[in-house]
Amino acid sequence: MIKILKYATIITGLLVAQVTLLPAHFTDPFKPNLLIIVVAYLALKGTSRADAGLAFLLGLVQDCFSGLYLGLNGFSFLVIYLLLKKTADRLYTDSYYLMILVVFLITIVNSFIHLFLLAIFSVADGVYAPLLAALLPQGLVNALAASLLSGATALKAAEEGK
Amino acid sequence: MLDFIKKYRLHIATGGVLLAAFVFYSLNLKQKSHANAFERGVQNVMAPFYRVVDRVSGTVTLVWEDYLDLVNVRRENKELRESVKTLNARLLETHEAVLANERLKKLLDMKNTLRVPTMAASVIGEDGAPWFKTILIDRGESDGLREGMAVVTSEGVVGQLVKVAARSSRVLLLTDNASAVAGVVQRSRARGVVKGKGGGRCALDFAVHDEDVKVGDLVVASGIGGVFPKGMPVGEVTMVKKGDYGIFQTIEVRPAVNITRLEEVLVLLQQNND
Numbered sequence: 001m002i003k004i005l006k007y008a009t010i011i012t013g014l015l016v017a018q019v020t021l022l023p024a025h026f027t028d029p030f031k032p033n034l035l036i037i038v039v040a041y042l043a044l045k046g047t048s049r050a051d052a053g054l055a056f057l058l059g060l061v062q063d064c065f066s067g068l069y070l071g072l073n074g075f076s077f078l079v080i081y082l083l084l085k086k087t088a089d090r091l092y093t094d095s096y097y098l099m100i101l102v103v104f105l106i107t108i109v110n111s112f113i114h115l116f117l118l119a120i121f122s123v124a125d126g127v128y129a130p131l132l133a134a135l136l137p138q139g140l141v142n143a144l145a146a147s148l149l150s151g152a153t154a155l156k157a158a159e160e161g162k
Numbered sequence: 163m164l165d166f167i168k169k170y171r172l173h174i175a176t177g178g179v180l181l182a183a184f185v186f187y188s189l190n191l192k193q194k195s196h197a198n199a200f201e202r203g204v205q206n207v208m209a210p211f212y213r214v215v216d217r218v219s220g221t222v223t224l225v226w227e228d229y230l231d232l233v234n235v236r237r238e239n240k241e242l243r244e245s246v247k248t249l250n251a252r253l254l255e256t257h258e259a260v261l262a263n264e265r266l267k268k269l270l271d272m273k274n275t276l277r278v279p280t281m282a283a284s285v286i287g288e289d290g291a292p293w294f295k296t297i298l299i300d301r302g303e304s305d306g307l308r309e310g311m312a313v314v315t316s317e318g319v320v321g322q323l324v325k326v327a328a329r330s331s332r333v334l335l336l337t338d339n340a341s342a343v344a345g346v347v348q349r350s351r352a353r354g355v356v357k358g359k360g361g362g363r364c365a366l367d368f369a370v371h372d373e374d375v376k377v378g379d380l381v382v383a384s385g386i387g388g389v390f391p392k393g394m395p396v397g398e399v400t401m402v403k404k405g406d407y408g409i410f411q412t413i414e415v416r417p418a419v420n421i422t423r424l425e426e427v428l429v430l431l432q433q434n435n436d
Contacts, residue, residue, distance in 0.1 A: 019287035019298065027422065028361070029292035065287065065332075067294035068324060068340055114293070127293055127339040130360030134292035 011038060011058065019065045029134030032145035035062050036110060039077050040103050040146065043084030044093040055081035069122060076113040080106045096150050103146035107139040262425075268316035269426055276391065278432040281305055283313075285424050286330070293360060295338035297321075299427060302329040310389065312430040318395030318418030319343060319383060320427050333427070336396070336417050337362055344386040345396045345415075350374040356381060356396050356415055362422065364397055366413035373411065375402050381415050391430070 014034040022031050035058050042051045059077030063070045084102065091098060111131055118127050167174065190198065197205065266282075273280050287298030301307050303326050313320040313333045321335040334341050341358040345366060352373035354366040369375055379399040385392030401414035 018290050023288035031288075031290065031292065033290055035290075062290060064325075065298065066290040067296065068334065068338075111293075114291075122340065125339070126357075126359055130339070131293040133361065138292060 007054075011035070011061070014038065015061065015065070026141075029130075029137045030141050032141045033062075033107065033110075033138065034145060034149075035059075035073075036077070036080075036107060036142060037103050037146045037149055039081055040084065040099065040106055043081045044088050044091070044099065044102065052078065052081055052085070069118075072114060072117055073110075075117065076110045079113060080109060083109075096147075096154060099150045100143045100147045104139045104143040107142045108135060111135050111138065265316075265426055269428055272314070272316040273428060276428075276430065278391070278430050280428045281307065281431055283331075283427050283429055285427065293339075295335040295341075295358060295360065295421070296324070296332045297335060297424060299331050299333060299429075300329070301429065302327045302331050304328050306431055307331050307429055312390045313427050314390070314394060314430065315419050315424070315427055317420070318397070319390055320419050320421070320424065322389060323429065331429075335421055336419070337364055337421055343390060343396060344384040345381045346384040347373070347375050347399070348380040348382050348393075349376075350379070353384060354381075354413070359414075362417070364415040364417055366399070366415050367410070369411050369413055371404060371409055371411055375399060375411060375413055377402060380418075 014037075018032070018034045026032075038058060039055045042055055048054075056074050056078045059072075059074030060070065062073040062077070066073065084106065111134075115128055115131055118131075119125075269282060273282070281301055283299040283301040285297050286300045289296040299313075307323060307326050309323055309326050311323040313323060319336055321333045321338070321341060323331050324334045325332040335358065336343060336356065337358040337360060339358050339360055343356045344353075345356040346353050347366075347369075350373065352369050352375050354369035356364050357367050359365050366375070366381060377399055381396045381399060383390035383392060383394040383396055390396075395418040397415040397417045399413055400416045401412075403412040405412070
Protein backbone atom coordinates (compact mmCIF):
# COMPACT_ATOMS: atom_id res chain seq x y z
CA MET A 1 0.00 0.00 0.00
CA ILE A 2 2.80 2.39 0.93
CA LYS A 3 4.57 1.50 -2.32
CA ILE A 4 1.45 2.30 -4.33
CA LEU A 5 1.05 5.62 -2.51
CA LYS A 6 4.71 6.39 -3.13
CA TYR A 7 4.34 5.69 -6.86
CA ALA A 8 1.10 7.71 -7.03
CA THR A 9 2.75 10.69 -5.32
CA ILE A 10 5.79 10.59 -7.58
CA ILE A 11 3.69 10.26 -10.74
CA THR A 12 1.34 13.07 -9.68
CA GLY A 13 4.32 15.30 -8.90
CA LEU A 14 5.94 14.58 -12.25
CA LEU A 15 2.66 15.16 -14.09
CA VAL A 16 2.05 18.49 -12.38
CA ALA A 17 5.62 19.53 -13.16
CA GLN A 18 5.23 18.47 -16.77
CA VAL A 19 1.90 20.18 -17.43
CA THR A 20 2.05 23.31 -15.30
CA LEU A 21 5.49 24.01 -13.91
CA LEU A 22 7.93 23.28 -16.73
CA PRO A 23 5.96 24.86 -19.63
CA ALA A 24 6.15 28.15 -17.75
CA HIS A 25 9.95 28.09 -17.96
CA PHE A 26 10.78 26.02 -21.03
CA THR A 27 9.61 26.47 -24.58
CA ASP A 28 8.94 23.79 -27.16
CA PRO A 29 10.69 21.45 -27.84
CA PHE A 30 12.64 21.66 -24.61
CA LYS A 31 9.86 20.55 -22.28
CA PRO A 32 10.82 17.14 -20.92
CA ASN A 33 8.47 14.15 -20.97
CA LEU A 34 8.89 12.97 -17.40
CA LEU A 35 6.46 10.05 -17.57
CA ILE A 36 8.52 8.26 -20.20
CA ILE A 37 11.38 8.22 -17.69
CA VAL A 38 9.07 6.40 -15.25
CA VAL A 39 8.29 3.84 -17.98
CA ALA A 40 12.02 3.29 -18.51
CA TYR A 41 12.50 2.89 -14.77
CA LEU A 42 9.62 0.40 -14.52
CA ALA A 43 10.94 -1.67 -17.43
CA LEU A 44 14.54 -1.74 -16.27
CA LYS A 45 14.12 -2.03 -12.51
CA GLY A 46 10.53 -3.01 -11.87
CA THR A 47 9.73 -6.52 -10.72
CA SER A 48 5.96 -6.51 -10.51
CA ARG A 49 3.76 -8.05 -13.18
CA ALA A 50 1.42 -5.10 -12.86
CA ASP A 51 4.12 -2.79 -14.26
CA ALA A 52 2.93 -3.36 -17.85
CA GLY A 53 -0.53 -2.18 -16.84
CA LEU A 54 1.00 0.76 -15.04
CA ALA A 55 3.01 1.71 -18.14
CA PHE A 56 -0.20 1.63 -20.20
CA LEU A 57 -2.00 3.66 -17.54
CA LEU A 58 0.81 6.21 -17.54
CA GLY A 59 0.38 6.56 -21.28
CA LEU A 60 -3.35 7.14 -20.88
CA VAL A 61 -2.70 9.75 -18.19
CA GLN A 62 -0.24 11.43 -20.53
CA ASP A 63 -2.88 11.37 -23.27
CA CYS A 64 -5.29 13.20 -20.98
CA PHE A 65 -3.01 16.24 -21.09
CA SER A 66 -1.37 15.88 -24.47
CA GLY A 67 -2.78 15.79 -27.97
CA LEU A 68 -6.25 14.69 -28.96
CA TYR A 69 -5.89 10.97 -29.24
CA LEU A 70 -6.54 8.97 -26.08
CA GLY A 71 -4.56 5.76 -26.26
CA LEU A 72 -1.72 7.06 -28.43
CA ASN A 73 0.76 7.32 -25.60
CA GLY A 74 -0.92 4.38 -23.87
CA PHE A 75 -0.04 2.17 -26.80
CA SER A 76 3.44 3.58 -27.34
CA PHE A 77 4.37 3.38 -23.64
CA LEU A 78 3.20 -0.23 -23.51
CA VAL A 79 5.20 -1.17 -26.62
CA ILE A 80 8.27 0.53 -25.19
CA TYR A 81 7.81 -1.16 -21.83
CA LEU A 82 7.50 -4.60 -23.40
CA LEU A 83 10.50 -4.06 -25.68
CA LEU A 84 12.62 -2.87 -22.79
CA LYS A 85 11.45 -5.62 -20.45
CA LYS A 86 12.37 -8.20 -23.08
CA THR A 87 15.95 -6.92 -23.19
CA ALA A 88 16.34 -5.82 -19.57
CA ASP A 89 17.76 -9.17 -18.36
CA ARG A 90 20.68 -8.80 -20.78
CA LEU A 91 21.53 -5.31 -19.59
CA TYR A 92 23.34 -3.94 -16.57
CA THR A 93 20.27 -2.16 -15.31
CA ASP A 94 21.96 -0.60 -12.26
CA SER A 95 24.04 1.59 -14.52
CA TYR A 96 23.33 5.29 -14.29
CA TYR A 97 24.50 5.85 -17.87
CA LEU A 98 22.33 3.05 -19.23
CA MET A 99 19.23 4.78 -17.88
CA ILE A 100 20.19 8.03 -19.65
CA LEU A 101 20.88 6.22 -22.93
CA VAL A 102 17.67 4.20 -22.67
CA VAL A 103 15.56 7.30 -22.04
CA PHE A 104 17.11 9.01 -25.05
CA LEU A 105 16.45 5.99 -27.27
CA ILE A 106 12.89 5.35 -26.08
CA THR A 107 12.03 9.01 -26.65
CA ILE A 108 13.06 8.57 -30.28
CA VAL A 109 11.17 5.26 -30.53
CA ASN A 110 8.10 6.85 -28.89
CA SER A 111 8.16 9.68 -31.44
CA PHE A 112 8.34 7.24 -34.34
CA ILE A 113 5.46 5.18 -32.95
CA HIS A 114 3.46 8.43 -32.70
CA LEU A 115 4.41 9.37 -36.23
CA PHE A 116 3.36 5.97 -37.52
CA LEU A 117 0.03 5.94 -35.69
CA LEU A 118 -0.81 9.55 -36.53
CA ALA A 119 0.07 9.09 -40.17
CA ILE A 120 -2.21 6.07 -40.43
CA PHE A 121 -5.13 6.94 -38.18
CA SER A 122 -5.39 10.73 -37.88
CA VAL A 123 -6.17 13.70 -40.07
CA ALA A 124 -3.21 15.66 -38.69
CA ASP A 125 -1.28 15.11 -41.90
CA GLY A 126 1.38 17.72 -41.31
CA VAL A 127 2.31 16.53 -37.84
CA TYR A 128 5.50 14.90 -39.07
CA ALA A 129 7.23 18.28 -39.51
CA PRO A 130 7.08 19.51 -35.87
CA LEU A 131 7.51 15.92 -34.64
CA LEU A 132 10.72 15.32 -36.56
CA ALA A 133 12.00 18.79 -35.71
CA ALA A 134 11.46 18.09 -32.00
CA LEU A 135 12.91 14.57 -32.11
CA LEU A 136 16.53 15.25 -31.15
CA PRO A 137 15.98 18.13 -28.68
CA GLN A 138 13.22 16.16 -26.98
CA GLY A 139 15.48 13.09 -26.70
CA LEU A 140 18.32 15.13 -25.26
CA VAL A 141 16.09 17.02 -22.81
CA ASN A 142 14.54 13.77 -21.61
CA ALA A 143 18.01 12.25 -21.22
CA LEU A 144 19.05 15.27 -19.16
CA ALA A 145 15.94 14.99 -17.01
CA ALA A 146 16.63 11.24 -16.61
CA SER A 147 20.20 11.97 -15.52
CA LEU A 148 18.97 14.43 -12.89
CA LEU A 149 16.26 12.09 -11.61
CA SER A 150 18.60 9.07 -11.60
CA GLY A 151 21.26 11.14 -9.86
CA ALA A 152 18.78 12.20 -7.18
CA THR A 153 17.61 8.58 -6.74
CA ALA A 154 21.19 7.28 -6.51
CA LEU A 155 22.06 9.97 -3.97
CA LYS A 156 19.06 9.08 -1.84
CA ALA A 157 19.92 5.37 -2.05
CA ALA A 158 23.51 6.10 -1.01
CA GLU A 159 22.33 8.14 1.96
CA GLU A 160 19.96 5.38 3.02
CA GLY A 161 22.82 2.87 2.71
CA LYS A 162 25.03 4.83 5.14
CA MET B 163 49.19 79.31 79.35
CA LEU B 164 51.74 77.10 77.72
CA ASP B 165 50.11 74.12 79.35
CA PHE B 166 46.77 75.24 78.02
CA ILE B 167 48.15 75.55 74.53
CA LYS B 168 49.84 72.17 74.79
CA LYS B 169 46.65 70.58 76.03
CA TYR B 170 44.45 72.04 73.32
CA ARG B 171 46.98 72.35 70.49
CA LEU B 172 45.05 70.23 68.12
CA HIS B 173 41.89 72.21 68.60
CA ILE B 174 43.73 75.49 68.35
CA ALA B 175 45.53 74.37 65.21
CA THR B 176 42.27 73.25 63.67
CA GLY B 177 40.62 76.52 64.55
CA GLY B 178 43.63 78.42 63.15
CA VAL B 179 43.53 76.52 59.90
CA LEU B 180 39.81 77.14 59.64
CA LEU B 181 40.31 80.80 60.38
CA ALA B 182 43.11 81.05 57.83
CA ALA B 183 40.90 79.38 55.26
CA PHE B 184 38.12 81.73 56.11
CA VAL B 185 40.41 84.74 55.88
CA PHE B 186 41.81 83.45 52.56
CA TYR B 187 38.29 83.05 51.30
CA SER B 188 37.19 86.49 52.50
CA LEU B 189 40.26 88.15 51.03
CA ASN B 190 39.54 86.61 47.64
CA LEU B 191 35.93 87.68 47.63
CA LYS B 192 36.88 91.01 46.15
CA GLN B 193 38.73 89.45 43.22
CA LYS B 194 36.26 86.82 42.35
CA SER B 195 36.51 87.48 38.65
CA HIS B 196 40.29 87.43 38.47
CA ALA B 197 42.54 84.48 38.86
CA ASN B 198 45.22 84.85 41.46
CA ALA B 199 48.68 83.41 41.28
CA PHE B 200 47.68 80.16 42.85
CA GLU B 201 44.76 79.64 40.55
CA ARG B 202 46.85 80.51 37.52
CA GLY B 203 49.60 78.17 38.62
CA VAL B 204 47.30 75.26 39.13
CA GLN B 205 45.51 75.93 35.89
CA ASN B 206 48.79 76.16 34.01
CA VAL B 207 50.07 72.95 35.45
CA MET B 208 46.87 70.98 34.91
CA ALA B 209 45.82 72.33 31.54
CA PRO B 210 48.08 70.02 29.43
CA PHE B 211 46.87 66.99 31.33
CA TYR B 212 43.28 68.03 30.85
CA ARG B 213 43.93 68.58 27.19
CA VAL B 214 45.44 65.13 26.71
CA VAL B 215 42.82 63.40 28.77
CA ASP B 216 40.13 65.30 26.98
CA ARG B 217 41.51 64.26 23.60
CA VAL B 218 41.85 60.63 24.63
CA SER B 219 38.42 60.70 26.14
CA GLY B 220 37.07 62.32 22.98
CA THR B 221 38.74 59.70 20.83
CA VAL B 222 37.49 56.85 23.00
CA THR B 223 34.01 58.34 22.99
CA LEU B 224 34.21 58.76 19.23
CA VAL B 225 35.37 55.16 18.75
CA TRP B 226 32.70 53.89 21.08
CA GLU B 227 30.02 55.94 19.40
CA ASP B 228 31.30 54.86 15.98
CA TYR B 229 31.18 51.26 17.15
CA LEU B 230 27.65 51.76 18.41
CA ASP B 231 26.76 53.50 15.17
CA LEU B 232 28.32 50.62 13.23
CA VAL B 233 26.25 48.14 15.16
CA ASN B 234 23.20 50.27 14.53
CA VAL B 235 24.11 50.72 10.88
CA ARG B 236 24.53 46.98 10.49
CA ARG B 237 21.13 46.37 12.02
CA GLU B 238 19.65 49.20 10.03
CA ASN B 239 21.30 47.88 6.87
CA LYS B 240 19.82 44.49 7.52
CA GLU B 241 16.40 46.03 8.05
CA LEU B 242 16.76 48.19 4.95
CA ARG B 243 17.78 45.17 2.87
CA GLU B 244 14.72 43.34 4.10
CA SER B 245 12.52 46.29 3.33
CA VAL B 246 14.11 46.66 -0.14
CA LYS B 247 13.33 43.00 -0.75
CA THR B 248 9.76 43.45 0.43
CA LEU B 249 9.33 46.60 -1.62
CA ASN B 250 10.81 44.92 -4.70
CA ALA B 251 8.42 42.02 -4.27
CA ARG B 252 5.54 44.47 -3.89
CA LEU B 253 6.74 46.36 -6.94
CA LEU B 254 6.79 43.17 -8.97
CA GLU B 255 3.36 42.23 -7.66
CA THR B 256 2.05 45.66 -8.55
CA HIS B 257 3.63 45.50 -11.99
CA GLU B 258 2.14 42.06 -12.50
CA ALA B 259 -1.24 43.33 -11.31
CA VAL B 260 -1.03 46.28 -13.71
CA LEU B 261 -0.24 43.95 -16.60
CA ALA B 262 -3.04 41.57 -15.58
CA ASN B 263 -5.35 44.55 -15.29
CA GLU B 264 -4.48 45.70 -18.81
CA ARG B 265 -4.99 42.21 -20.21
CA LEU B 266 -8.30 41.77 -18.40
CA LYS B 267 -9.44 45.26 -19.46
CA LYS B 268 -8.81 44.32 -23.09
CA LEU B 269 -10.61 41.03 -22.54
CA LEU B 270 -13.53 42.88 -20.96
CA ASP B 271 -13.69 45.32 -23.87
CA MET B 272 -13.73 42.33 -26.19
CA LYS B 273 -16.43 40.67 -24.08
CA ASN B 274 -18.59 43.80 -24.38
CA THR B 275 -18.27 43.91 -28.14
CA LEU B 276 -19.30 40.27 -28.59
CA ARG B 277 -22.97 39.56 -28.90
CA VAL B 278 -22.72 36.06 -27.48
CA PRO B 279 -22.34 35.19 -23.78
CA THR B 280 -18.75 34.52 -22.80
CA MET B 281 -16.82 33.00 -19.94
CA ALA B 282 -13.32 34.10 -18.92
CA ALA B 283 -10.83 31.36 -18.10
CA SER B 284 -7.20 31.14 -17.03
CA VAL B 285 -4.62 28.96 -18.71
CA ILE B 286 -3.35 26.43 -16.16
CA GLY B 287 -1.32 24.03 -18.26
CA GLU B 288 0.20 23.22 -21.60
CA ASP B 289 0.56 20.16 -23.74
CA GLY B 290 3.42 17.89 -22.75
CA ALA B 291 4.37 16.91 -26.29
CA PRO B 292 5.94 19.51 -28.56
CA TRP B 293 4.12 18.24 -31.64
CA PHE B 294 0.62 18.74 -30.22
CA LYS B 295 -0.66 22.24 -29.49
CA THR B 296 -3.24 22.21 -26.73
CA ILE B 297 -3.64 24.12 -23.49
CA LEU B 298 -5.52 23.43 -20.28
CA ILE B 299 -7.96 26.02 -18.88
CA ASP B 300 -9.59 26.21 -15.45
CA ARG B 301 -13.24 26.09 -16.59
CA GLY B 302 -15.25 23.02 -17.47
CA GLU B 303 -18.62 21.43 -17.89
CA SER B 304 -19.86 22.78 -14.55
CA ASP B 305 -19.31 26.31 -15.89
CA GLY B 306 -21.40 25.57 -18.97
CA LEU B 307 -18.57 24.74 -21.34
CA ARG B 308 -19.03 22.20 -24.12
CA GLU B 309 -16.78 20.64 -26.74
CA GLY B 310 -16.54 22.69 -29.92
CA MET B 311 -16.99 26.11 -28.33
CA ALA B 312 -14.75 28.88 -29.63
CA VAL B 313 -11.93 30.26 -27.53
CA VAL B 314 -10.70 33.79 -28.22
CA THR B 315 -8.73 36.68 -26.74
CA SER B 316 -8.84 40.40 -27.40
CA GLU B 317 -6.31 39.83 -30.22
CA GLY B 318 -8.33 37.16 -32.03
CA VAL B 319 -8.96 33.45 -32.42
CA VAL B 320 -7.20 31.06 -30.03
CA GLY B 321 -8.80 27.71 -30.82
CA GLN B 322 -11.64 25.40 -29.98
CA LEU B 323 -12.64 23.46 -26.88
CA VAL B 324 -11.94 19.74 -26.94
CA LYS B 325 -12.06 17.25 -24.05
CA VAL B 326 -14.19 19.13 -21.53
CA ALA B 327 -14.04 17.80 -17.95
CA ALA B 328 -16.06 18.97 -14.95
CA ARG B 329 -13.75 21.75 -13.83
CA SER B 330 -11.15 21.98 -16.59
CA SER B 331 -11.03 21.79 -20.35
CA ARG B 332 -8.50 21.48 -23.08
CA VAL B 333 -8.28 23.90 -25.96
CA LEU B 334 -7.08 22.77 -29.38
CA LEU B 335 -4.98 25.72 -30.50
CA LEU B 336 -5.18 27.25 -33.92
CA THR B 337 -1.60 26.11 -34.58
CA ASP B 338 -2.22 22.40 -33.98
CA ASN B 339 -2.09 20.21 -37.08
CA ALA B 340 -5.61 18.96 -36.40
CA SER B 341 -7.05 22.47 -36.24
CA ALA B 342 -8.93 24.15 -39.10
CA VAL B 343 -10.84 27.45 -39.19
CA ALA B 344 -12.74 28.89 -42.14
CA GLY B 345 -11.06 32.18 -42.94
CA VAL B 346 -11.29 35.06 -45.34
CA VAL B 347 -8.74 37.70 -46.33
CA GLN B 348 -10.25 40.95 -45.05
CA ARG B 349 -9.09 43.16 -47.93
CA SER B 350 -9.89 40.99 -50.95
CA ARG B 351 -12.44 38.59 -49.37
CA ALA B 352 -10.42 35.61 -50.66
CA ARG B 353 -11.62 32.50 -48.90
CA GLY B 354 -9.69 29.57 -47.50
CA VAL B 355 -9.17 27.33 -44.51
CA VAL B 356 -6.63 28.35 -41.87
CA LYS B 357 -4.88 25.15 -40.82
CA GLY B 358 -2.34 24.70 -38.07
CA LYS B 359 1.16 23.70 -39.07
CA GLY B 360 2.69 23.26 -35.63
CA GLY B 361 5.55 25.33 -34.22
CA GLY B 362 3.39 28.45 -33.93
CA ARG B 363 2.60 28.60 -37.67
CA CYS B 364 -0.59 28.37 -39.75
CA ALA B 365 -1.40 28.24 -43.43
CA LEU B 366 -4.35 29.48 -45.46
CA ASP B 367 -5.18 26.41 -47.52
CA PHE B 368 -7.53 26.14 -50.49
CA ALA B 369 -7.17 29.78 -51.54
CA VAL B 370 -7.44 29.54 -55.33
CA HIS B 371 -4.65 30.70 -57.61
CA ASP B 372 -6.39 33.79 -58.97
CA GLU B 373 -7.39 35.23 -55.59
CA ASP B 374 -5.69 38.48 -54.55
CA VAL B 375 -3.68 37.80 -51.40
CA LYS B 376 -0.68 39.88 -50.33
CA VAL B 377 1.83 39.77 -47.49
CA GLY B 378 0.45 41.80 -44.57
CA ASP B 379 -3.20 41.05 -45.33
CA LEU B 380 -5.36 40.34 -42.32
CA VAL B 381 -7.13 37.00 -42.27
CA VAL B 382 -10.39 36.95 -40.31
CA ALA B 383 -12.91 34.24 -39.48
CA SER B 384 -15.46 33.88 -42.26
CA GLY B 385 -18.21 32.77 -39.88
CA ILE B 386 -18.80 29.64 -41.94
CA GLY B 387 -19.29 26.70 -39.60
CA GLY B 388 -20.73 28.95 -36.95
CA VAL B 389 -17.96 28.40 -34.42
CA PHE B 390 -16.10 31.71 -34.59
CA PRO B 391 -17.87 35.07 -35.00
CA LYS B 392 -17.51 36.53 -38.47
CA GLY B 393 -14.70 39.08 -38.70
CA MET B 394 -12.75 37.81 -35.68
CA PRO B 395 -9.00 38.23 -36.46
CA VAL B 396 -7.22 34.94 -37.16
CA GLY B 397 -3.82 36.06 -38.34
CA GLU B 398 -1.67 37.99 -40.78
CA VAL B 399 -0.34 36.75 -44.11
CA THR B 400 3.44 36.44 -43.94
CA MET B 401 4.20 34.60 -47.17
CA VAL B 402 2.42 34.02 -50.48
CA LYS B 403 3.68 31.60 -53.12
CA LYS B 404 1.93 31.15 -56.43
CA GLY B 405 3.26 28.30 -58.49
CA ASP B 406 2.89 28.06 -62.25
CA TYR B 407 0.82 24.96 -61.87
CA GLY B 408 -1.88 23.91 -59.42
CA ILE B 409 -5.11 25.58 -58.52
CA PHE B 410 -4.21 26.74 -55.00
CA GLN B 411 -1.73 29.23 -53.59
CA THR B 412 0.63 28.49 -50.71
CA ILE B 413 -0.07 31.07 -48.04
CA GLU B 414 1.57 31.22 -44.62
CA VAL B 415 -0.26 32.96 -41.80
CA ARG B 416 1.07 34.20 -38.48
CA PRO B 417 -1.62 33.83 -35.78
CA ALA B 418 -3.02 37.10 -34.45
CA VAL B 419 -2.73 35.75 -30.92
CA ASN B 420 0.67 35.05 -29.42
CA ILE B 421 -0.05 31.45 -28.51
CA THR B 422 3.03 31.08 -26.32
CA ARG B 423 2.03 33.98 -24.07
CA LEU B 424 -1.58 33.07 -23.31
CA GLU B 425 -2.72 33.61 -19.75
CA GLU B 426 -6.42 34.45 -19.93
CA VAL B 427 -8.93 33.55 -22.62
CA LEU B 428 -12.63 34.02 -23.36
CA VAL B 429 -14.83 31.06 -24.19
CA LEU B 430 -17.85 31.86 -26.37
CA LEU B 431 -20.63 30.00 -24.63
CA GLN B 432 -23.07 30.07 -27.48
CA GLN B 433 -22.28 28.65 -30.84
CA ASN B 434 -24.01 30.16 -33.85
CA ASN B 435 -24.94 26.73 -35.11
CA ASP B 436 -26.57 25.74 -31.79
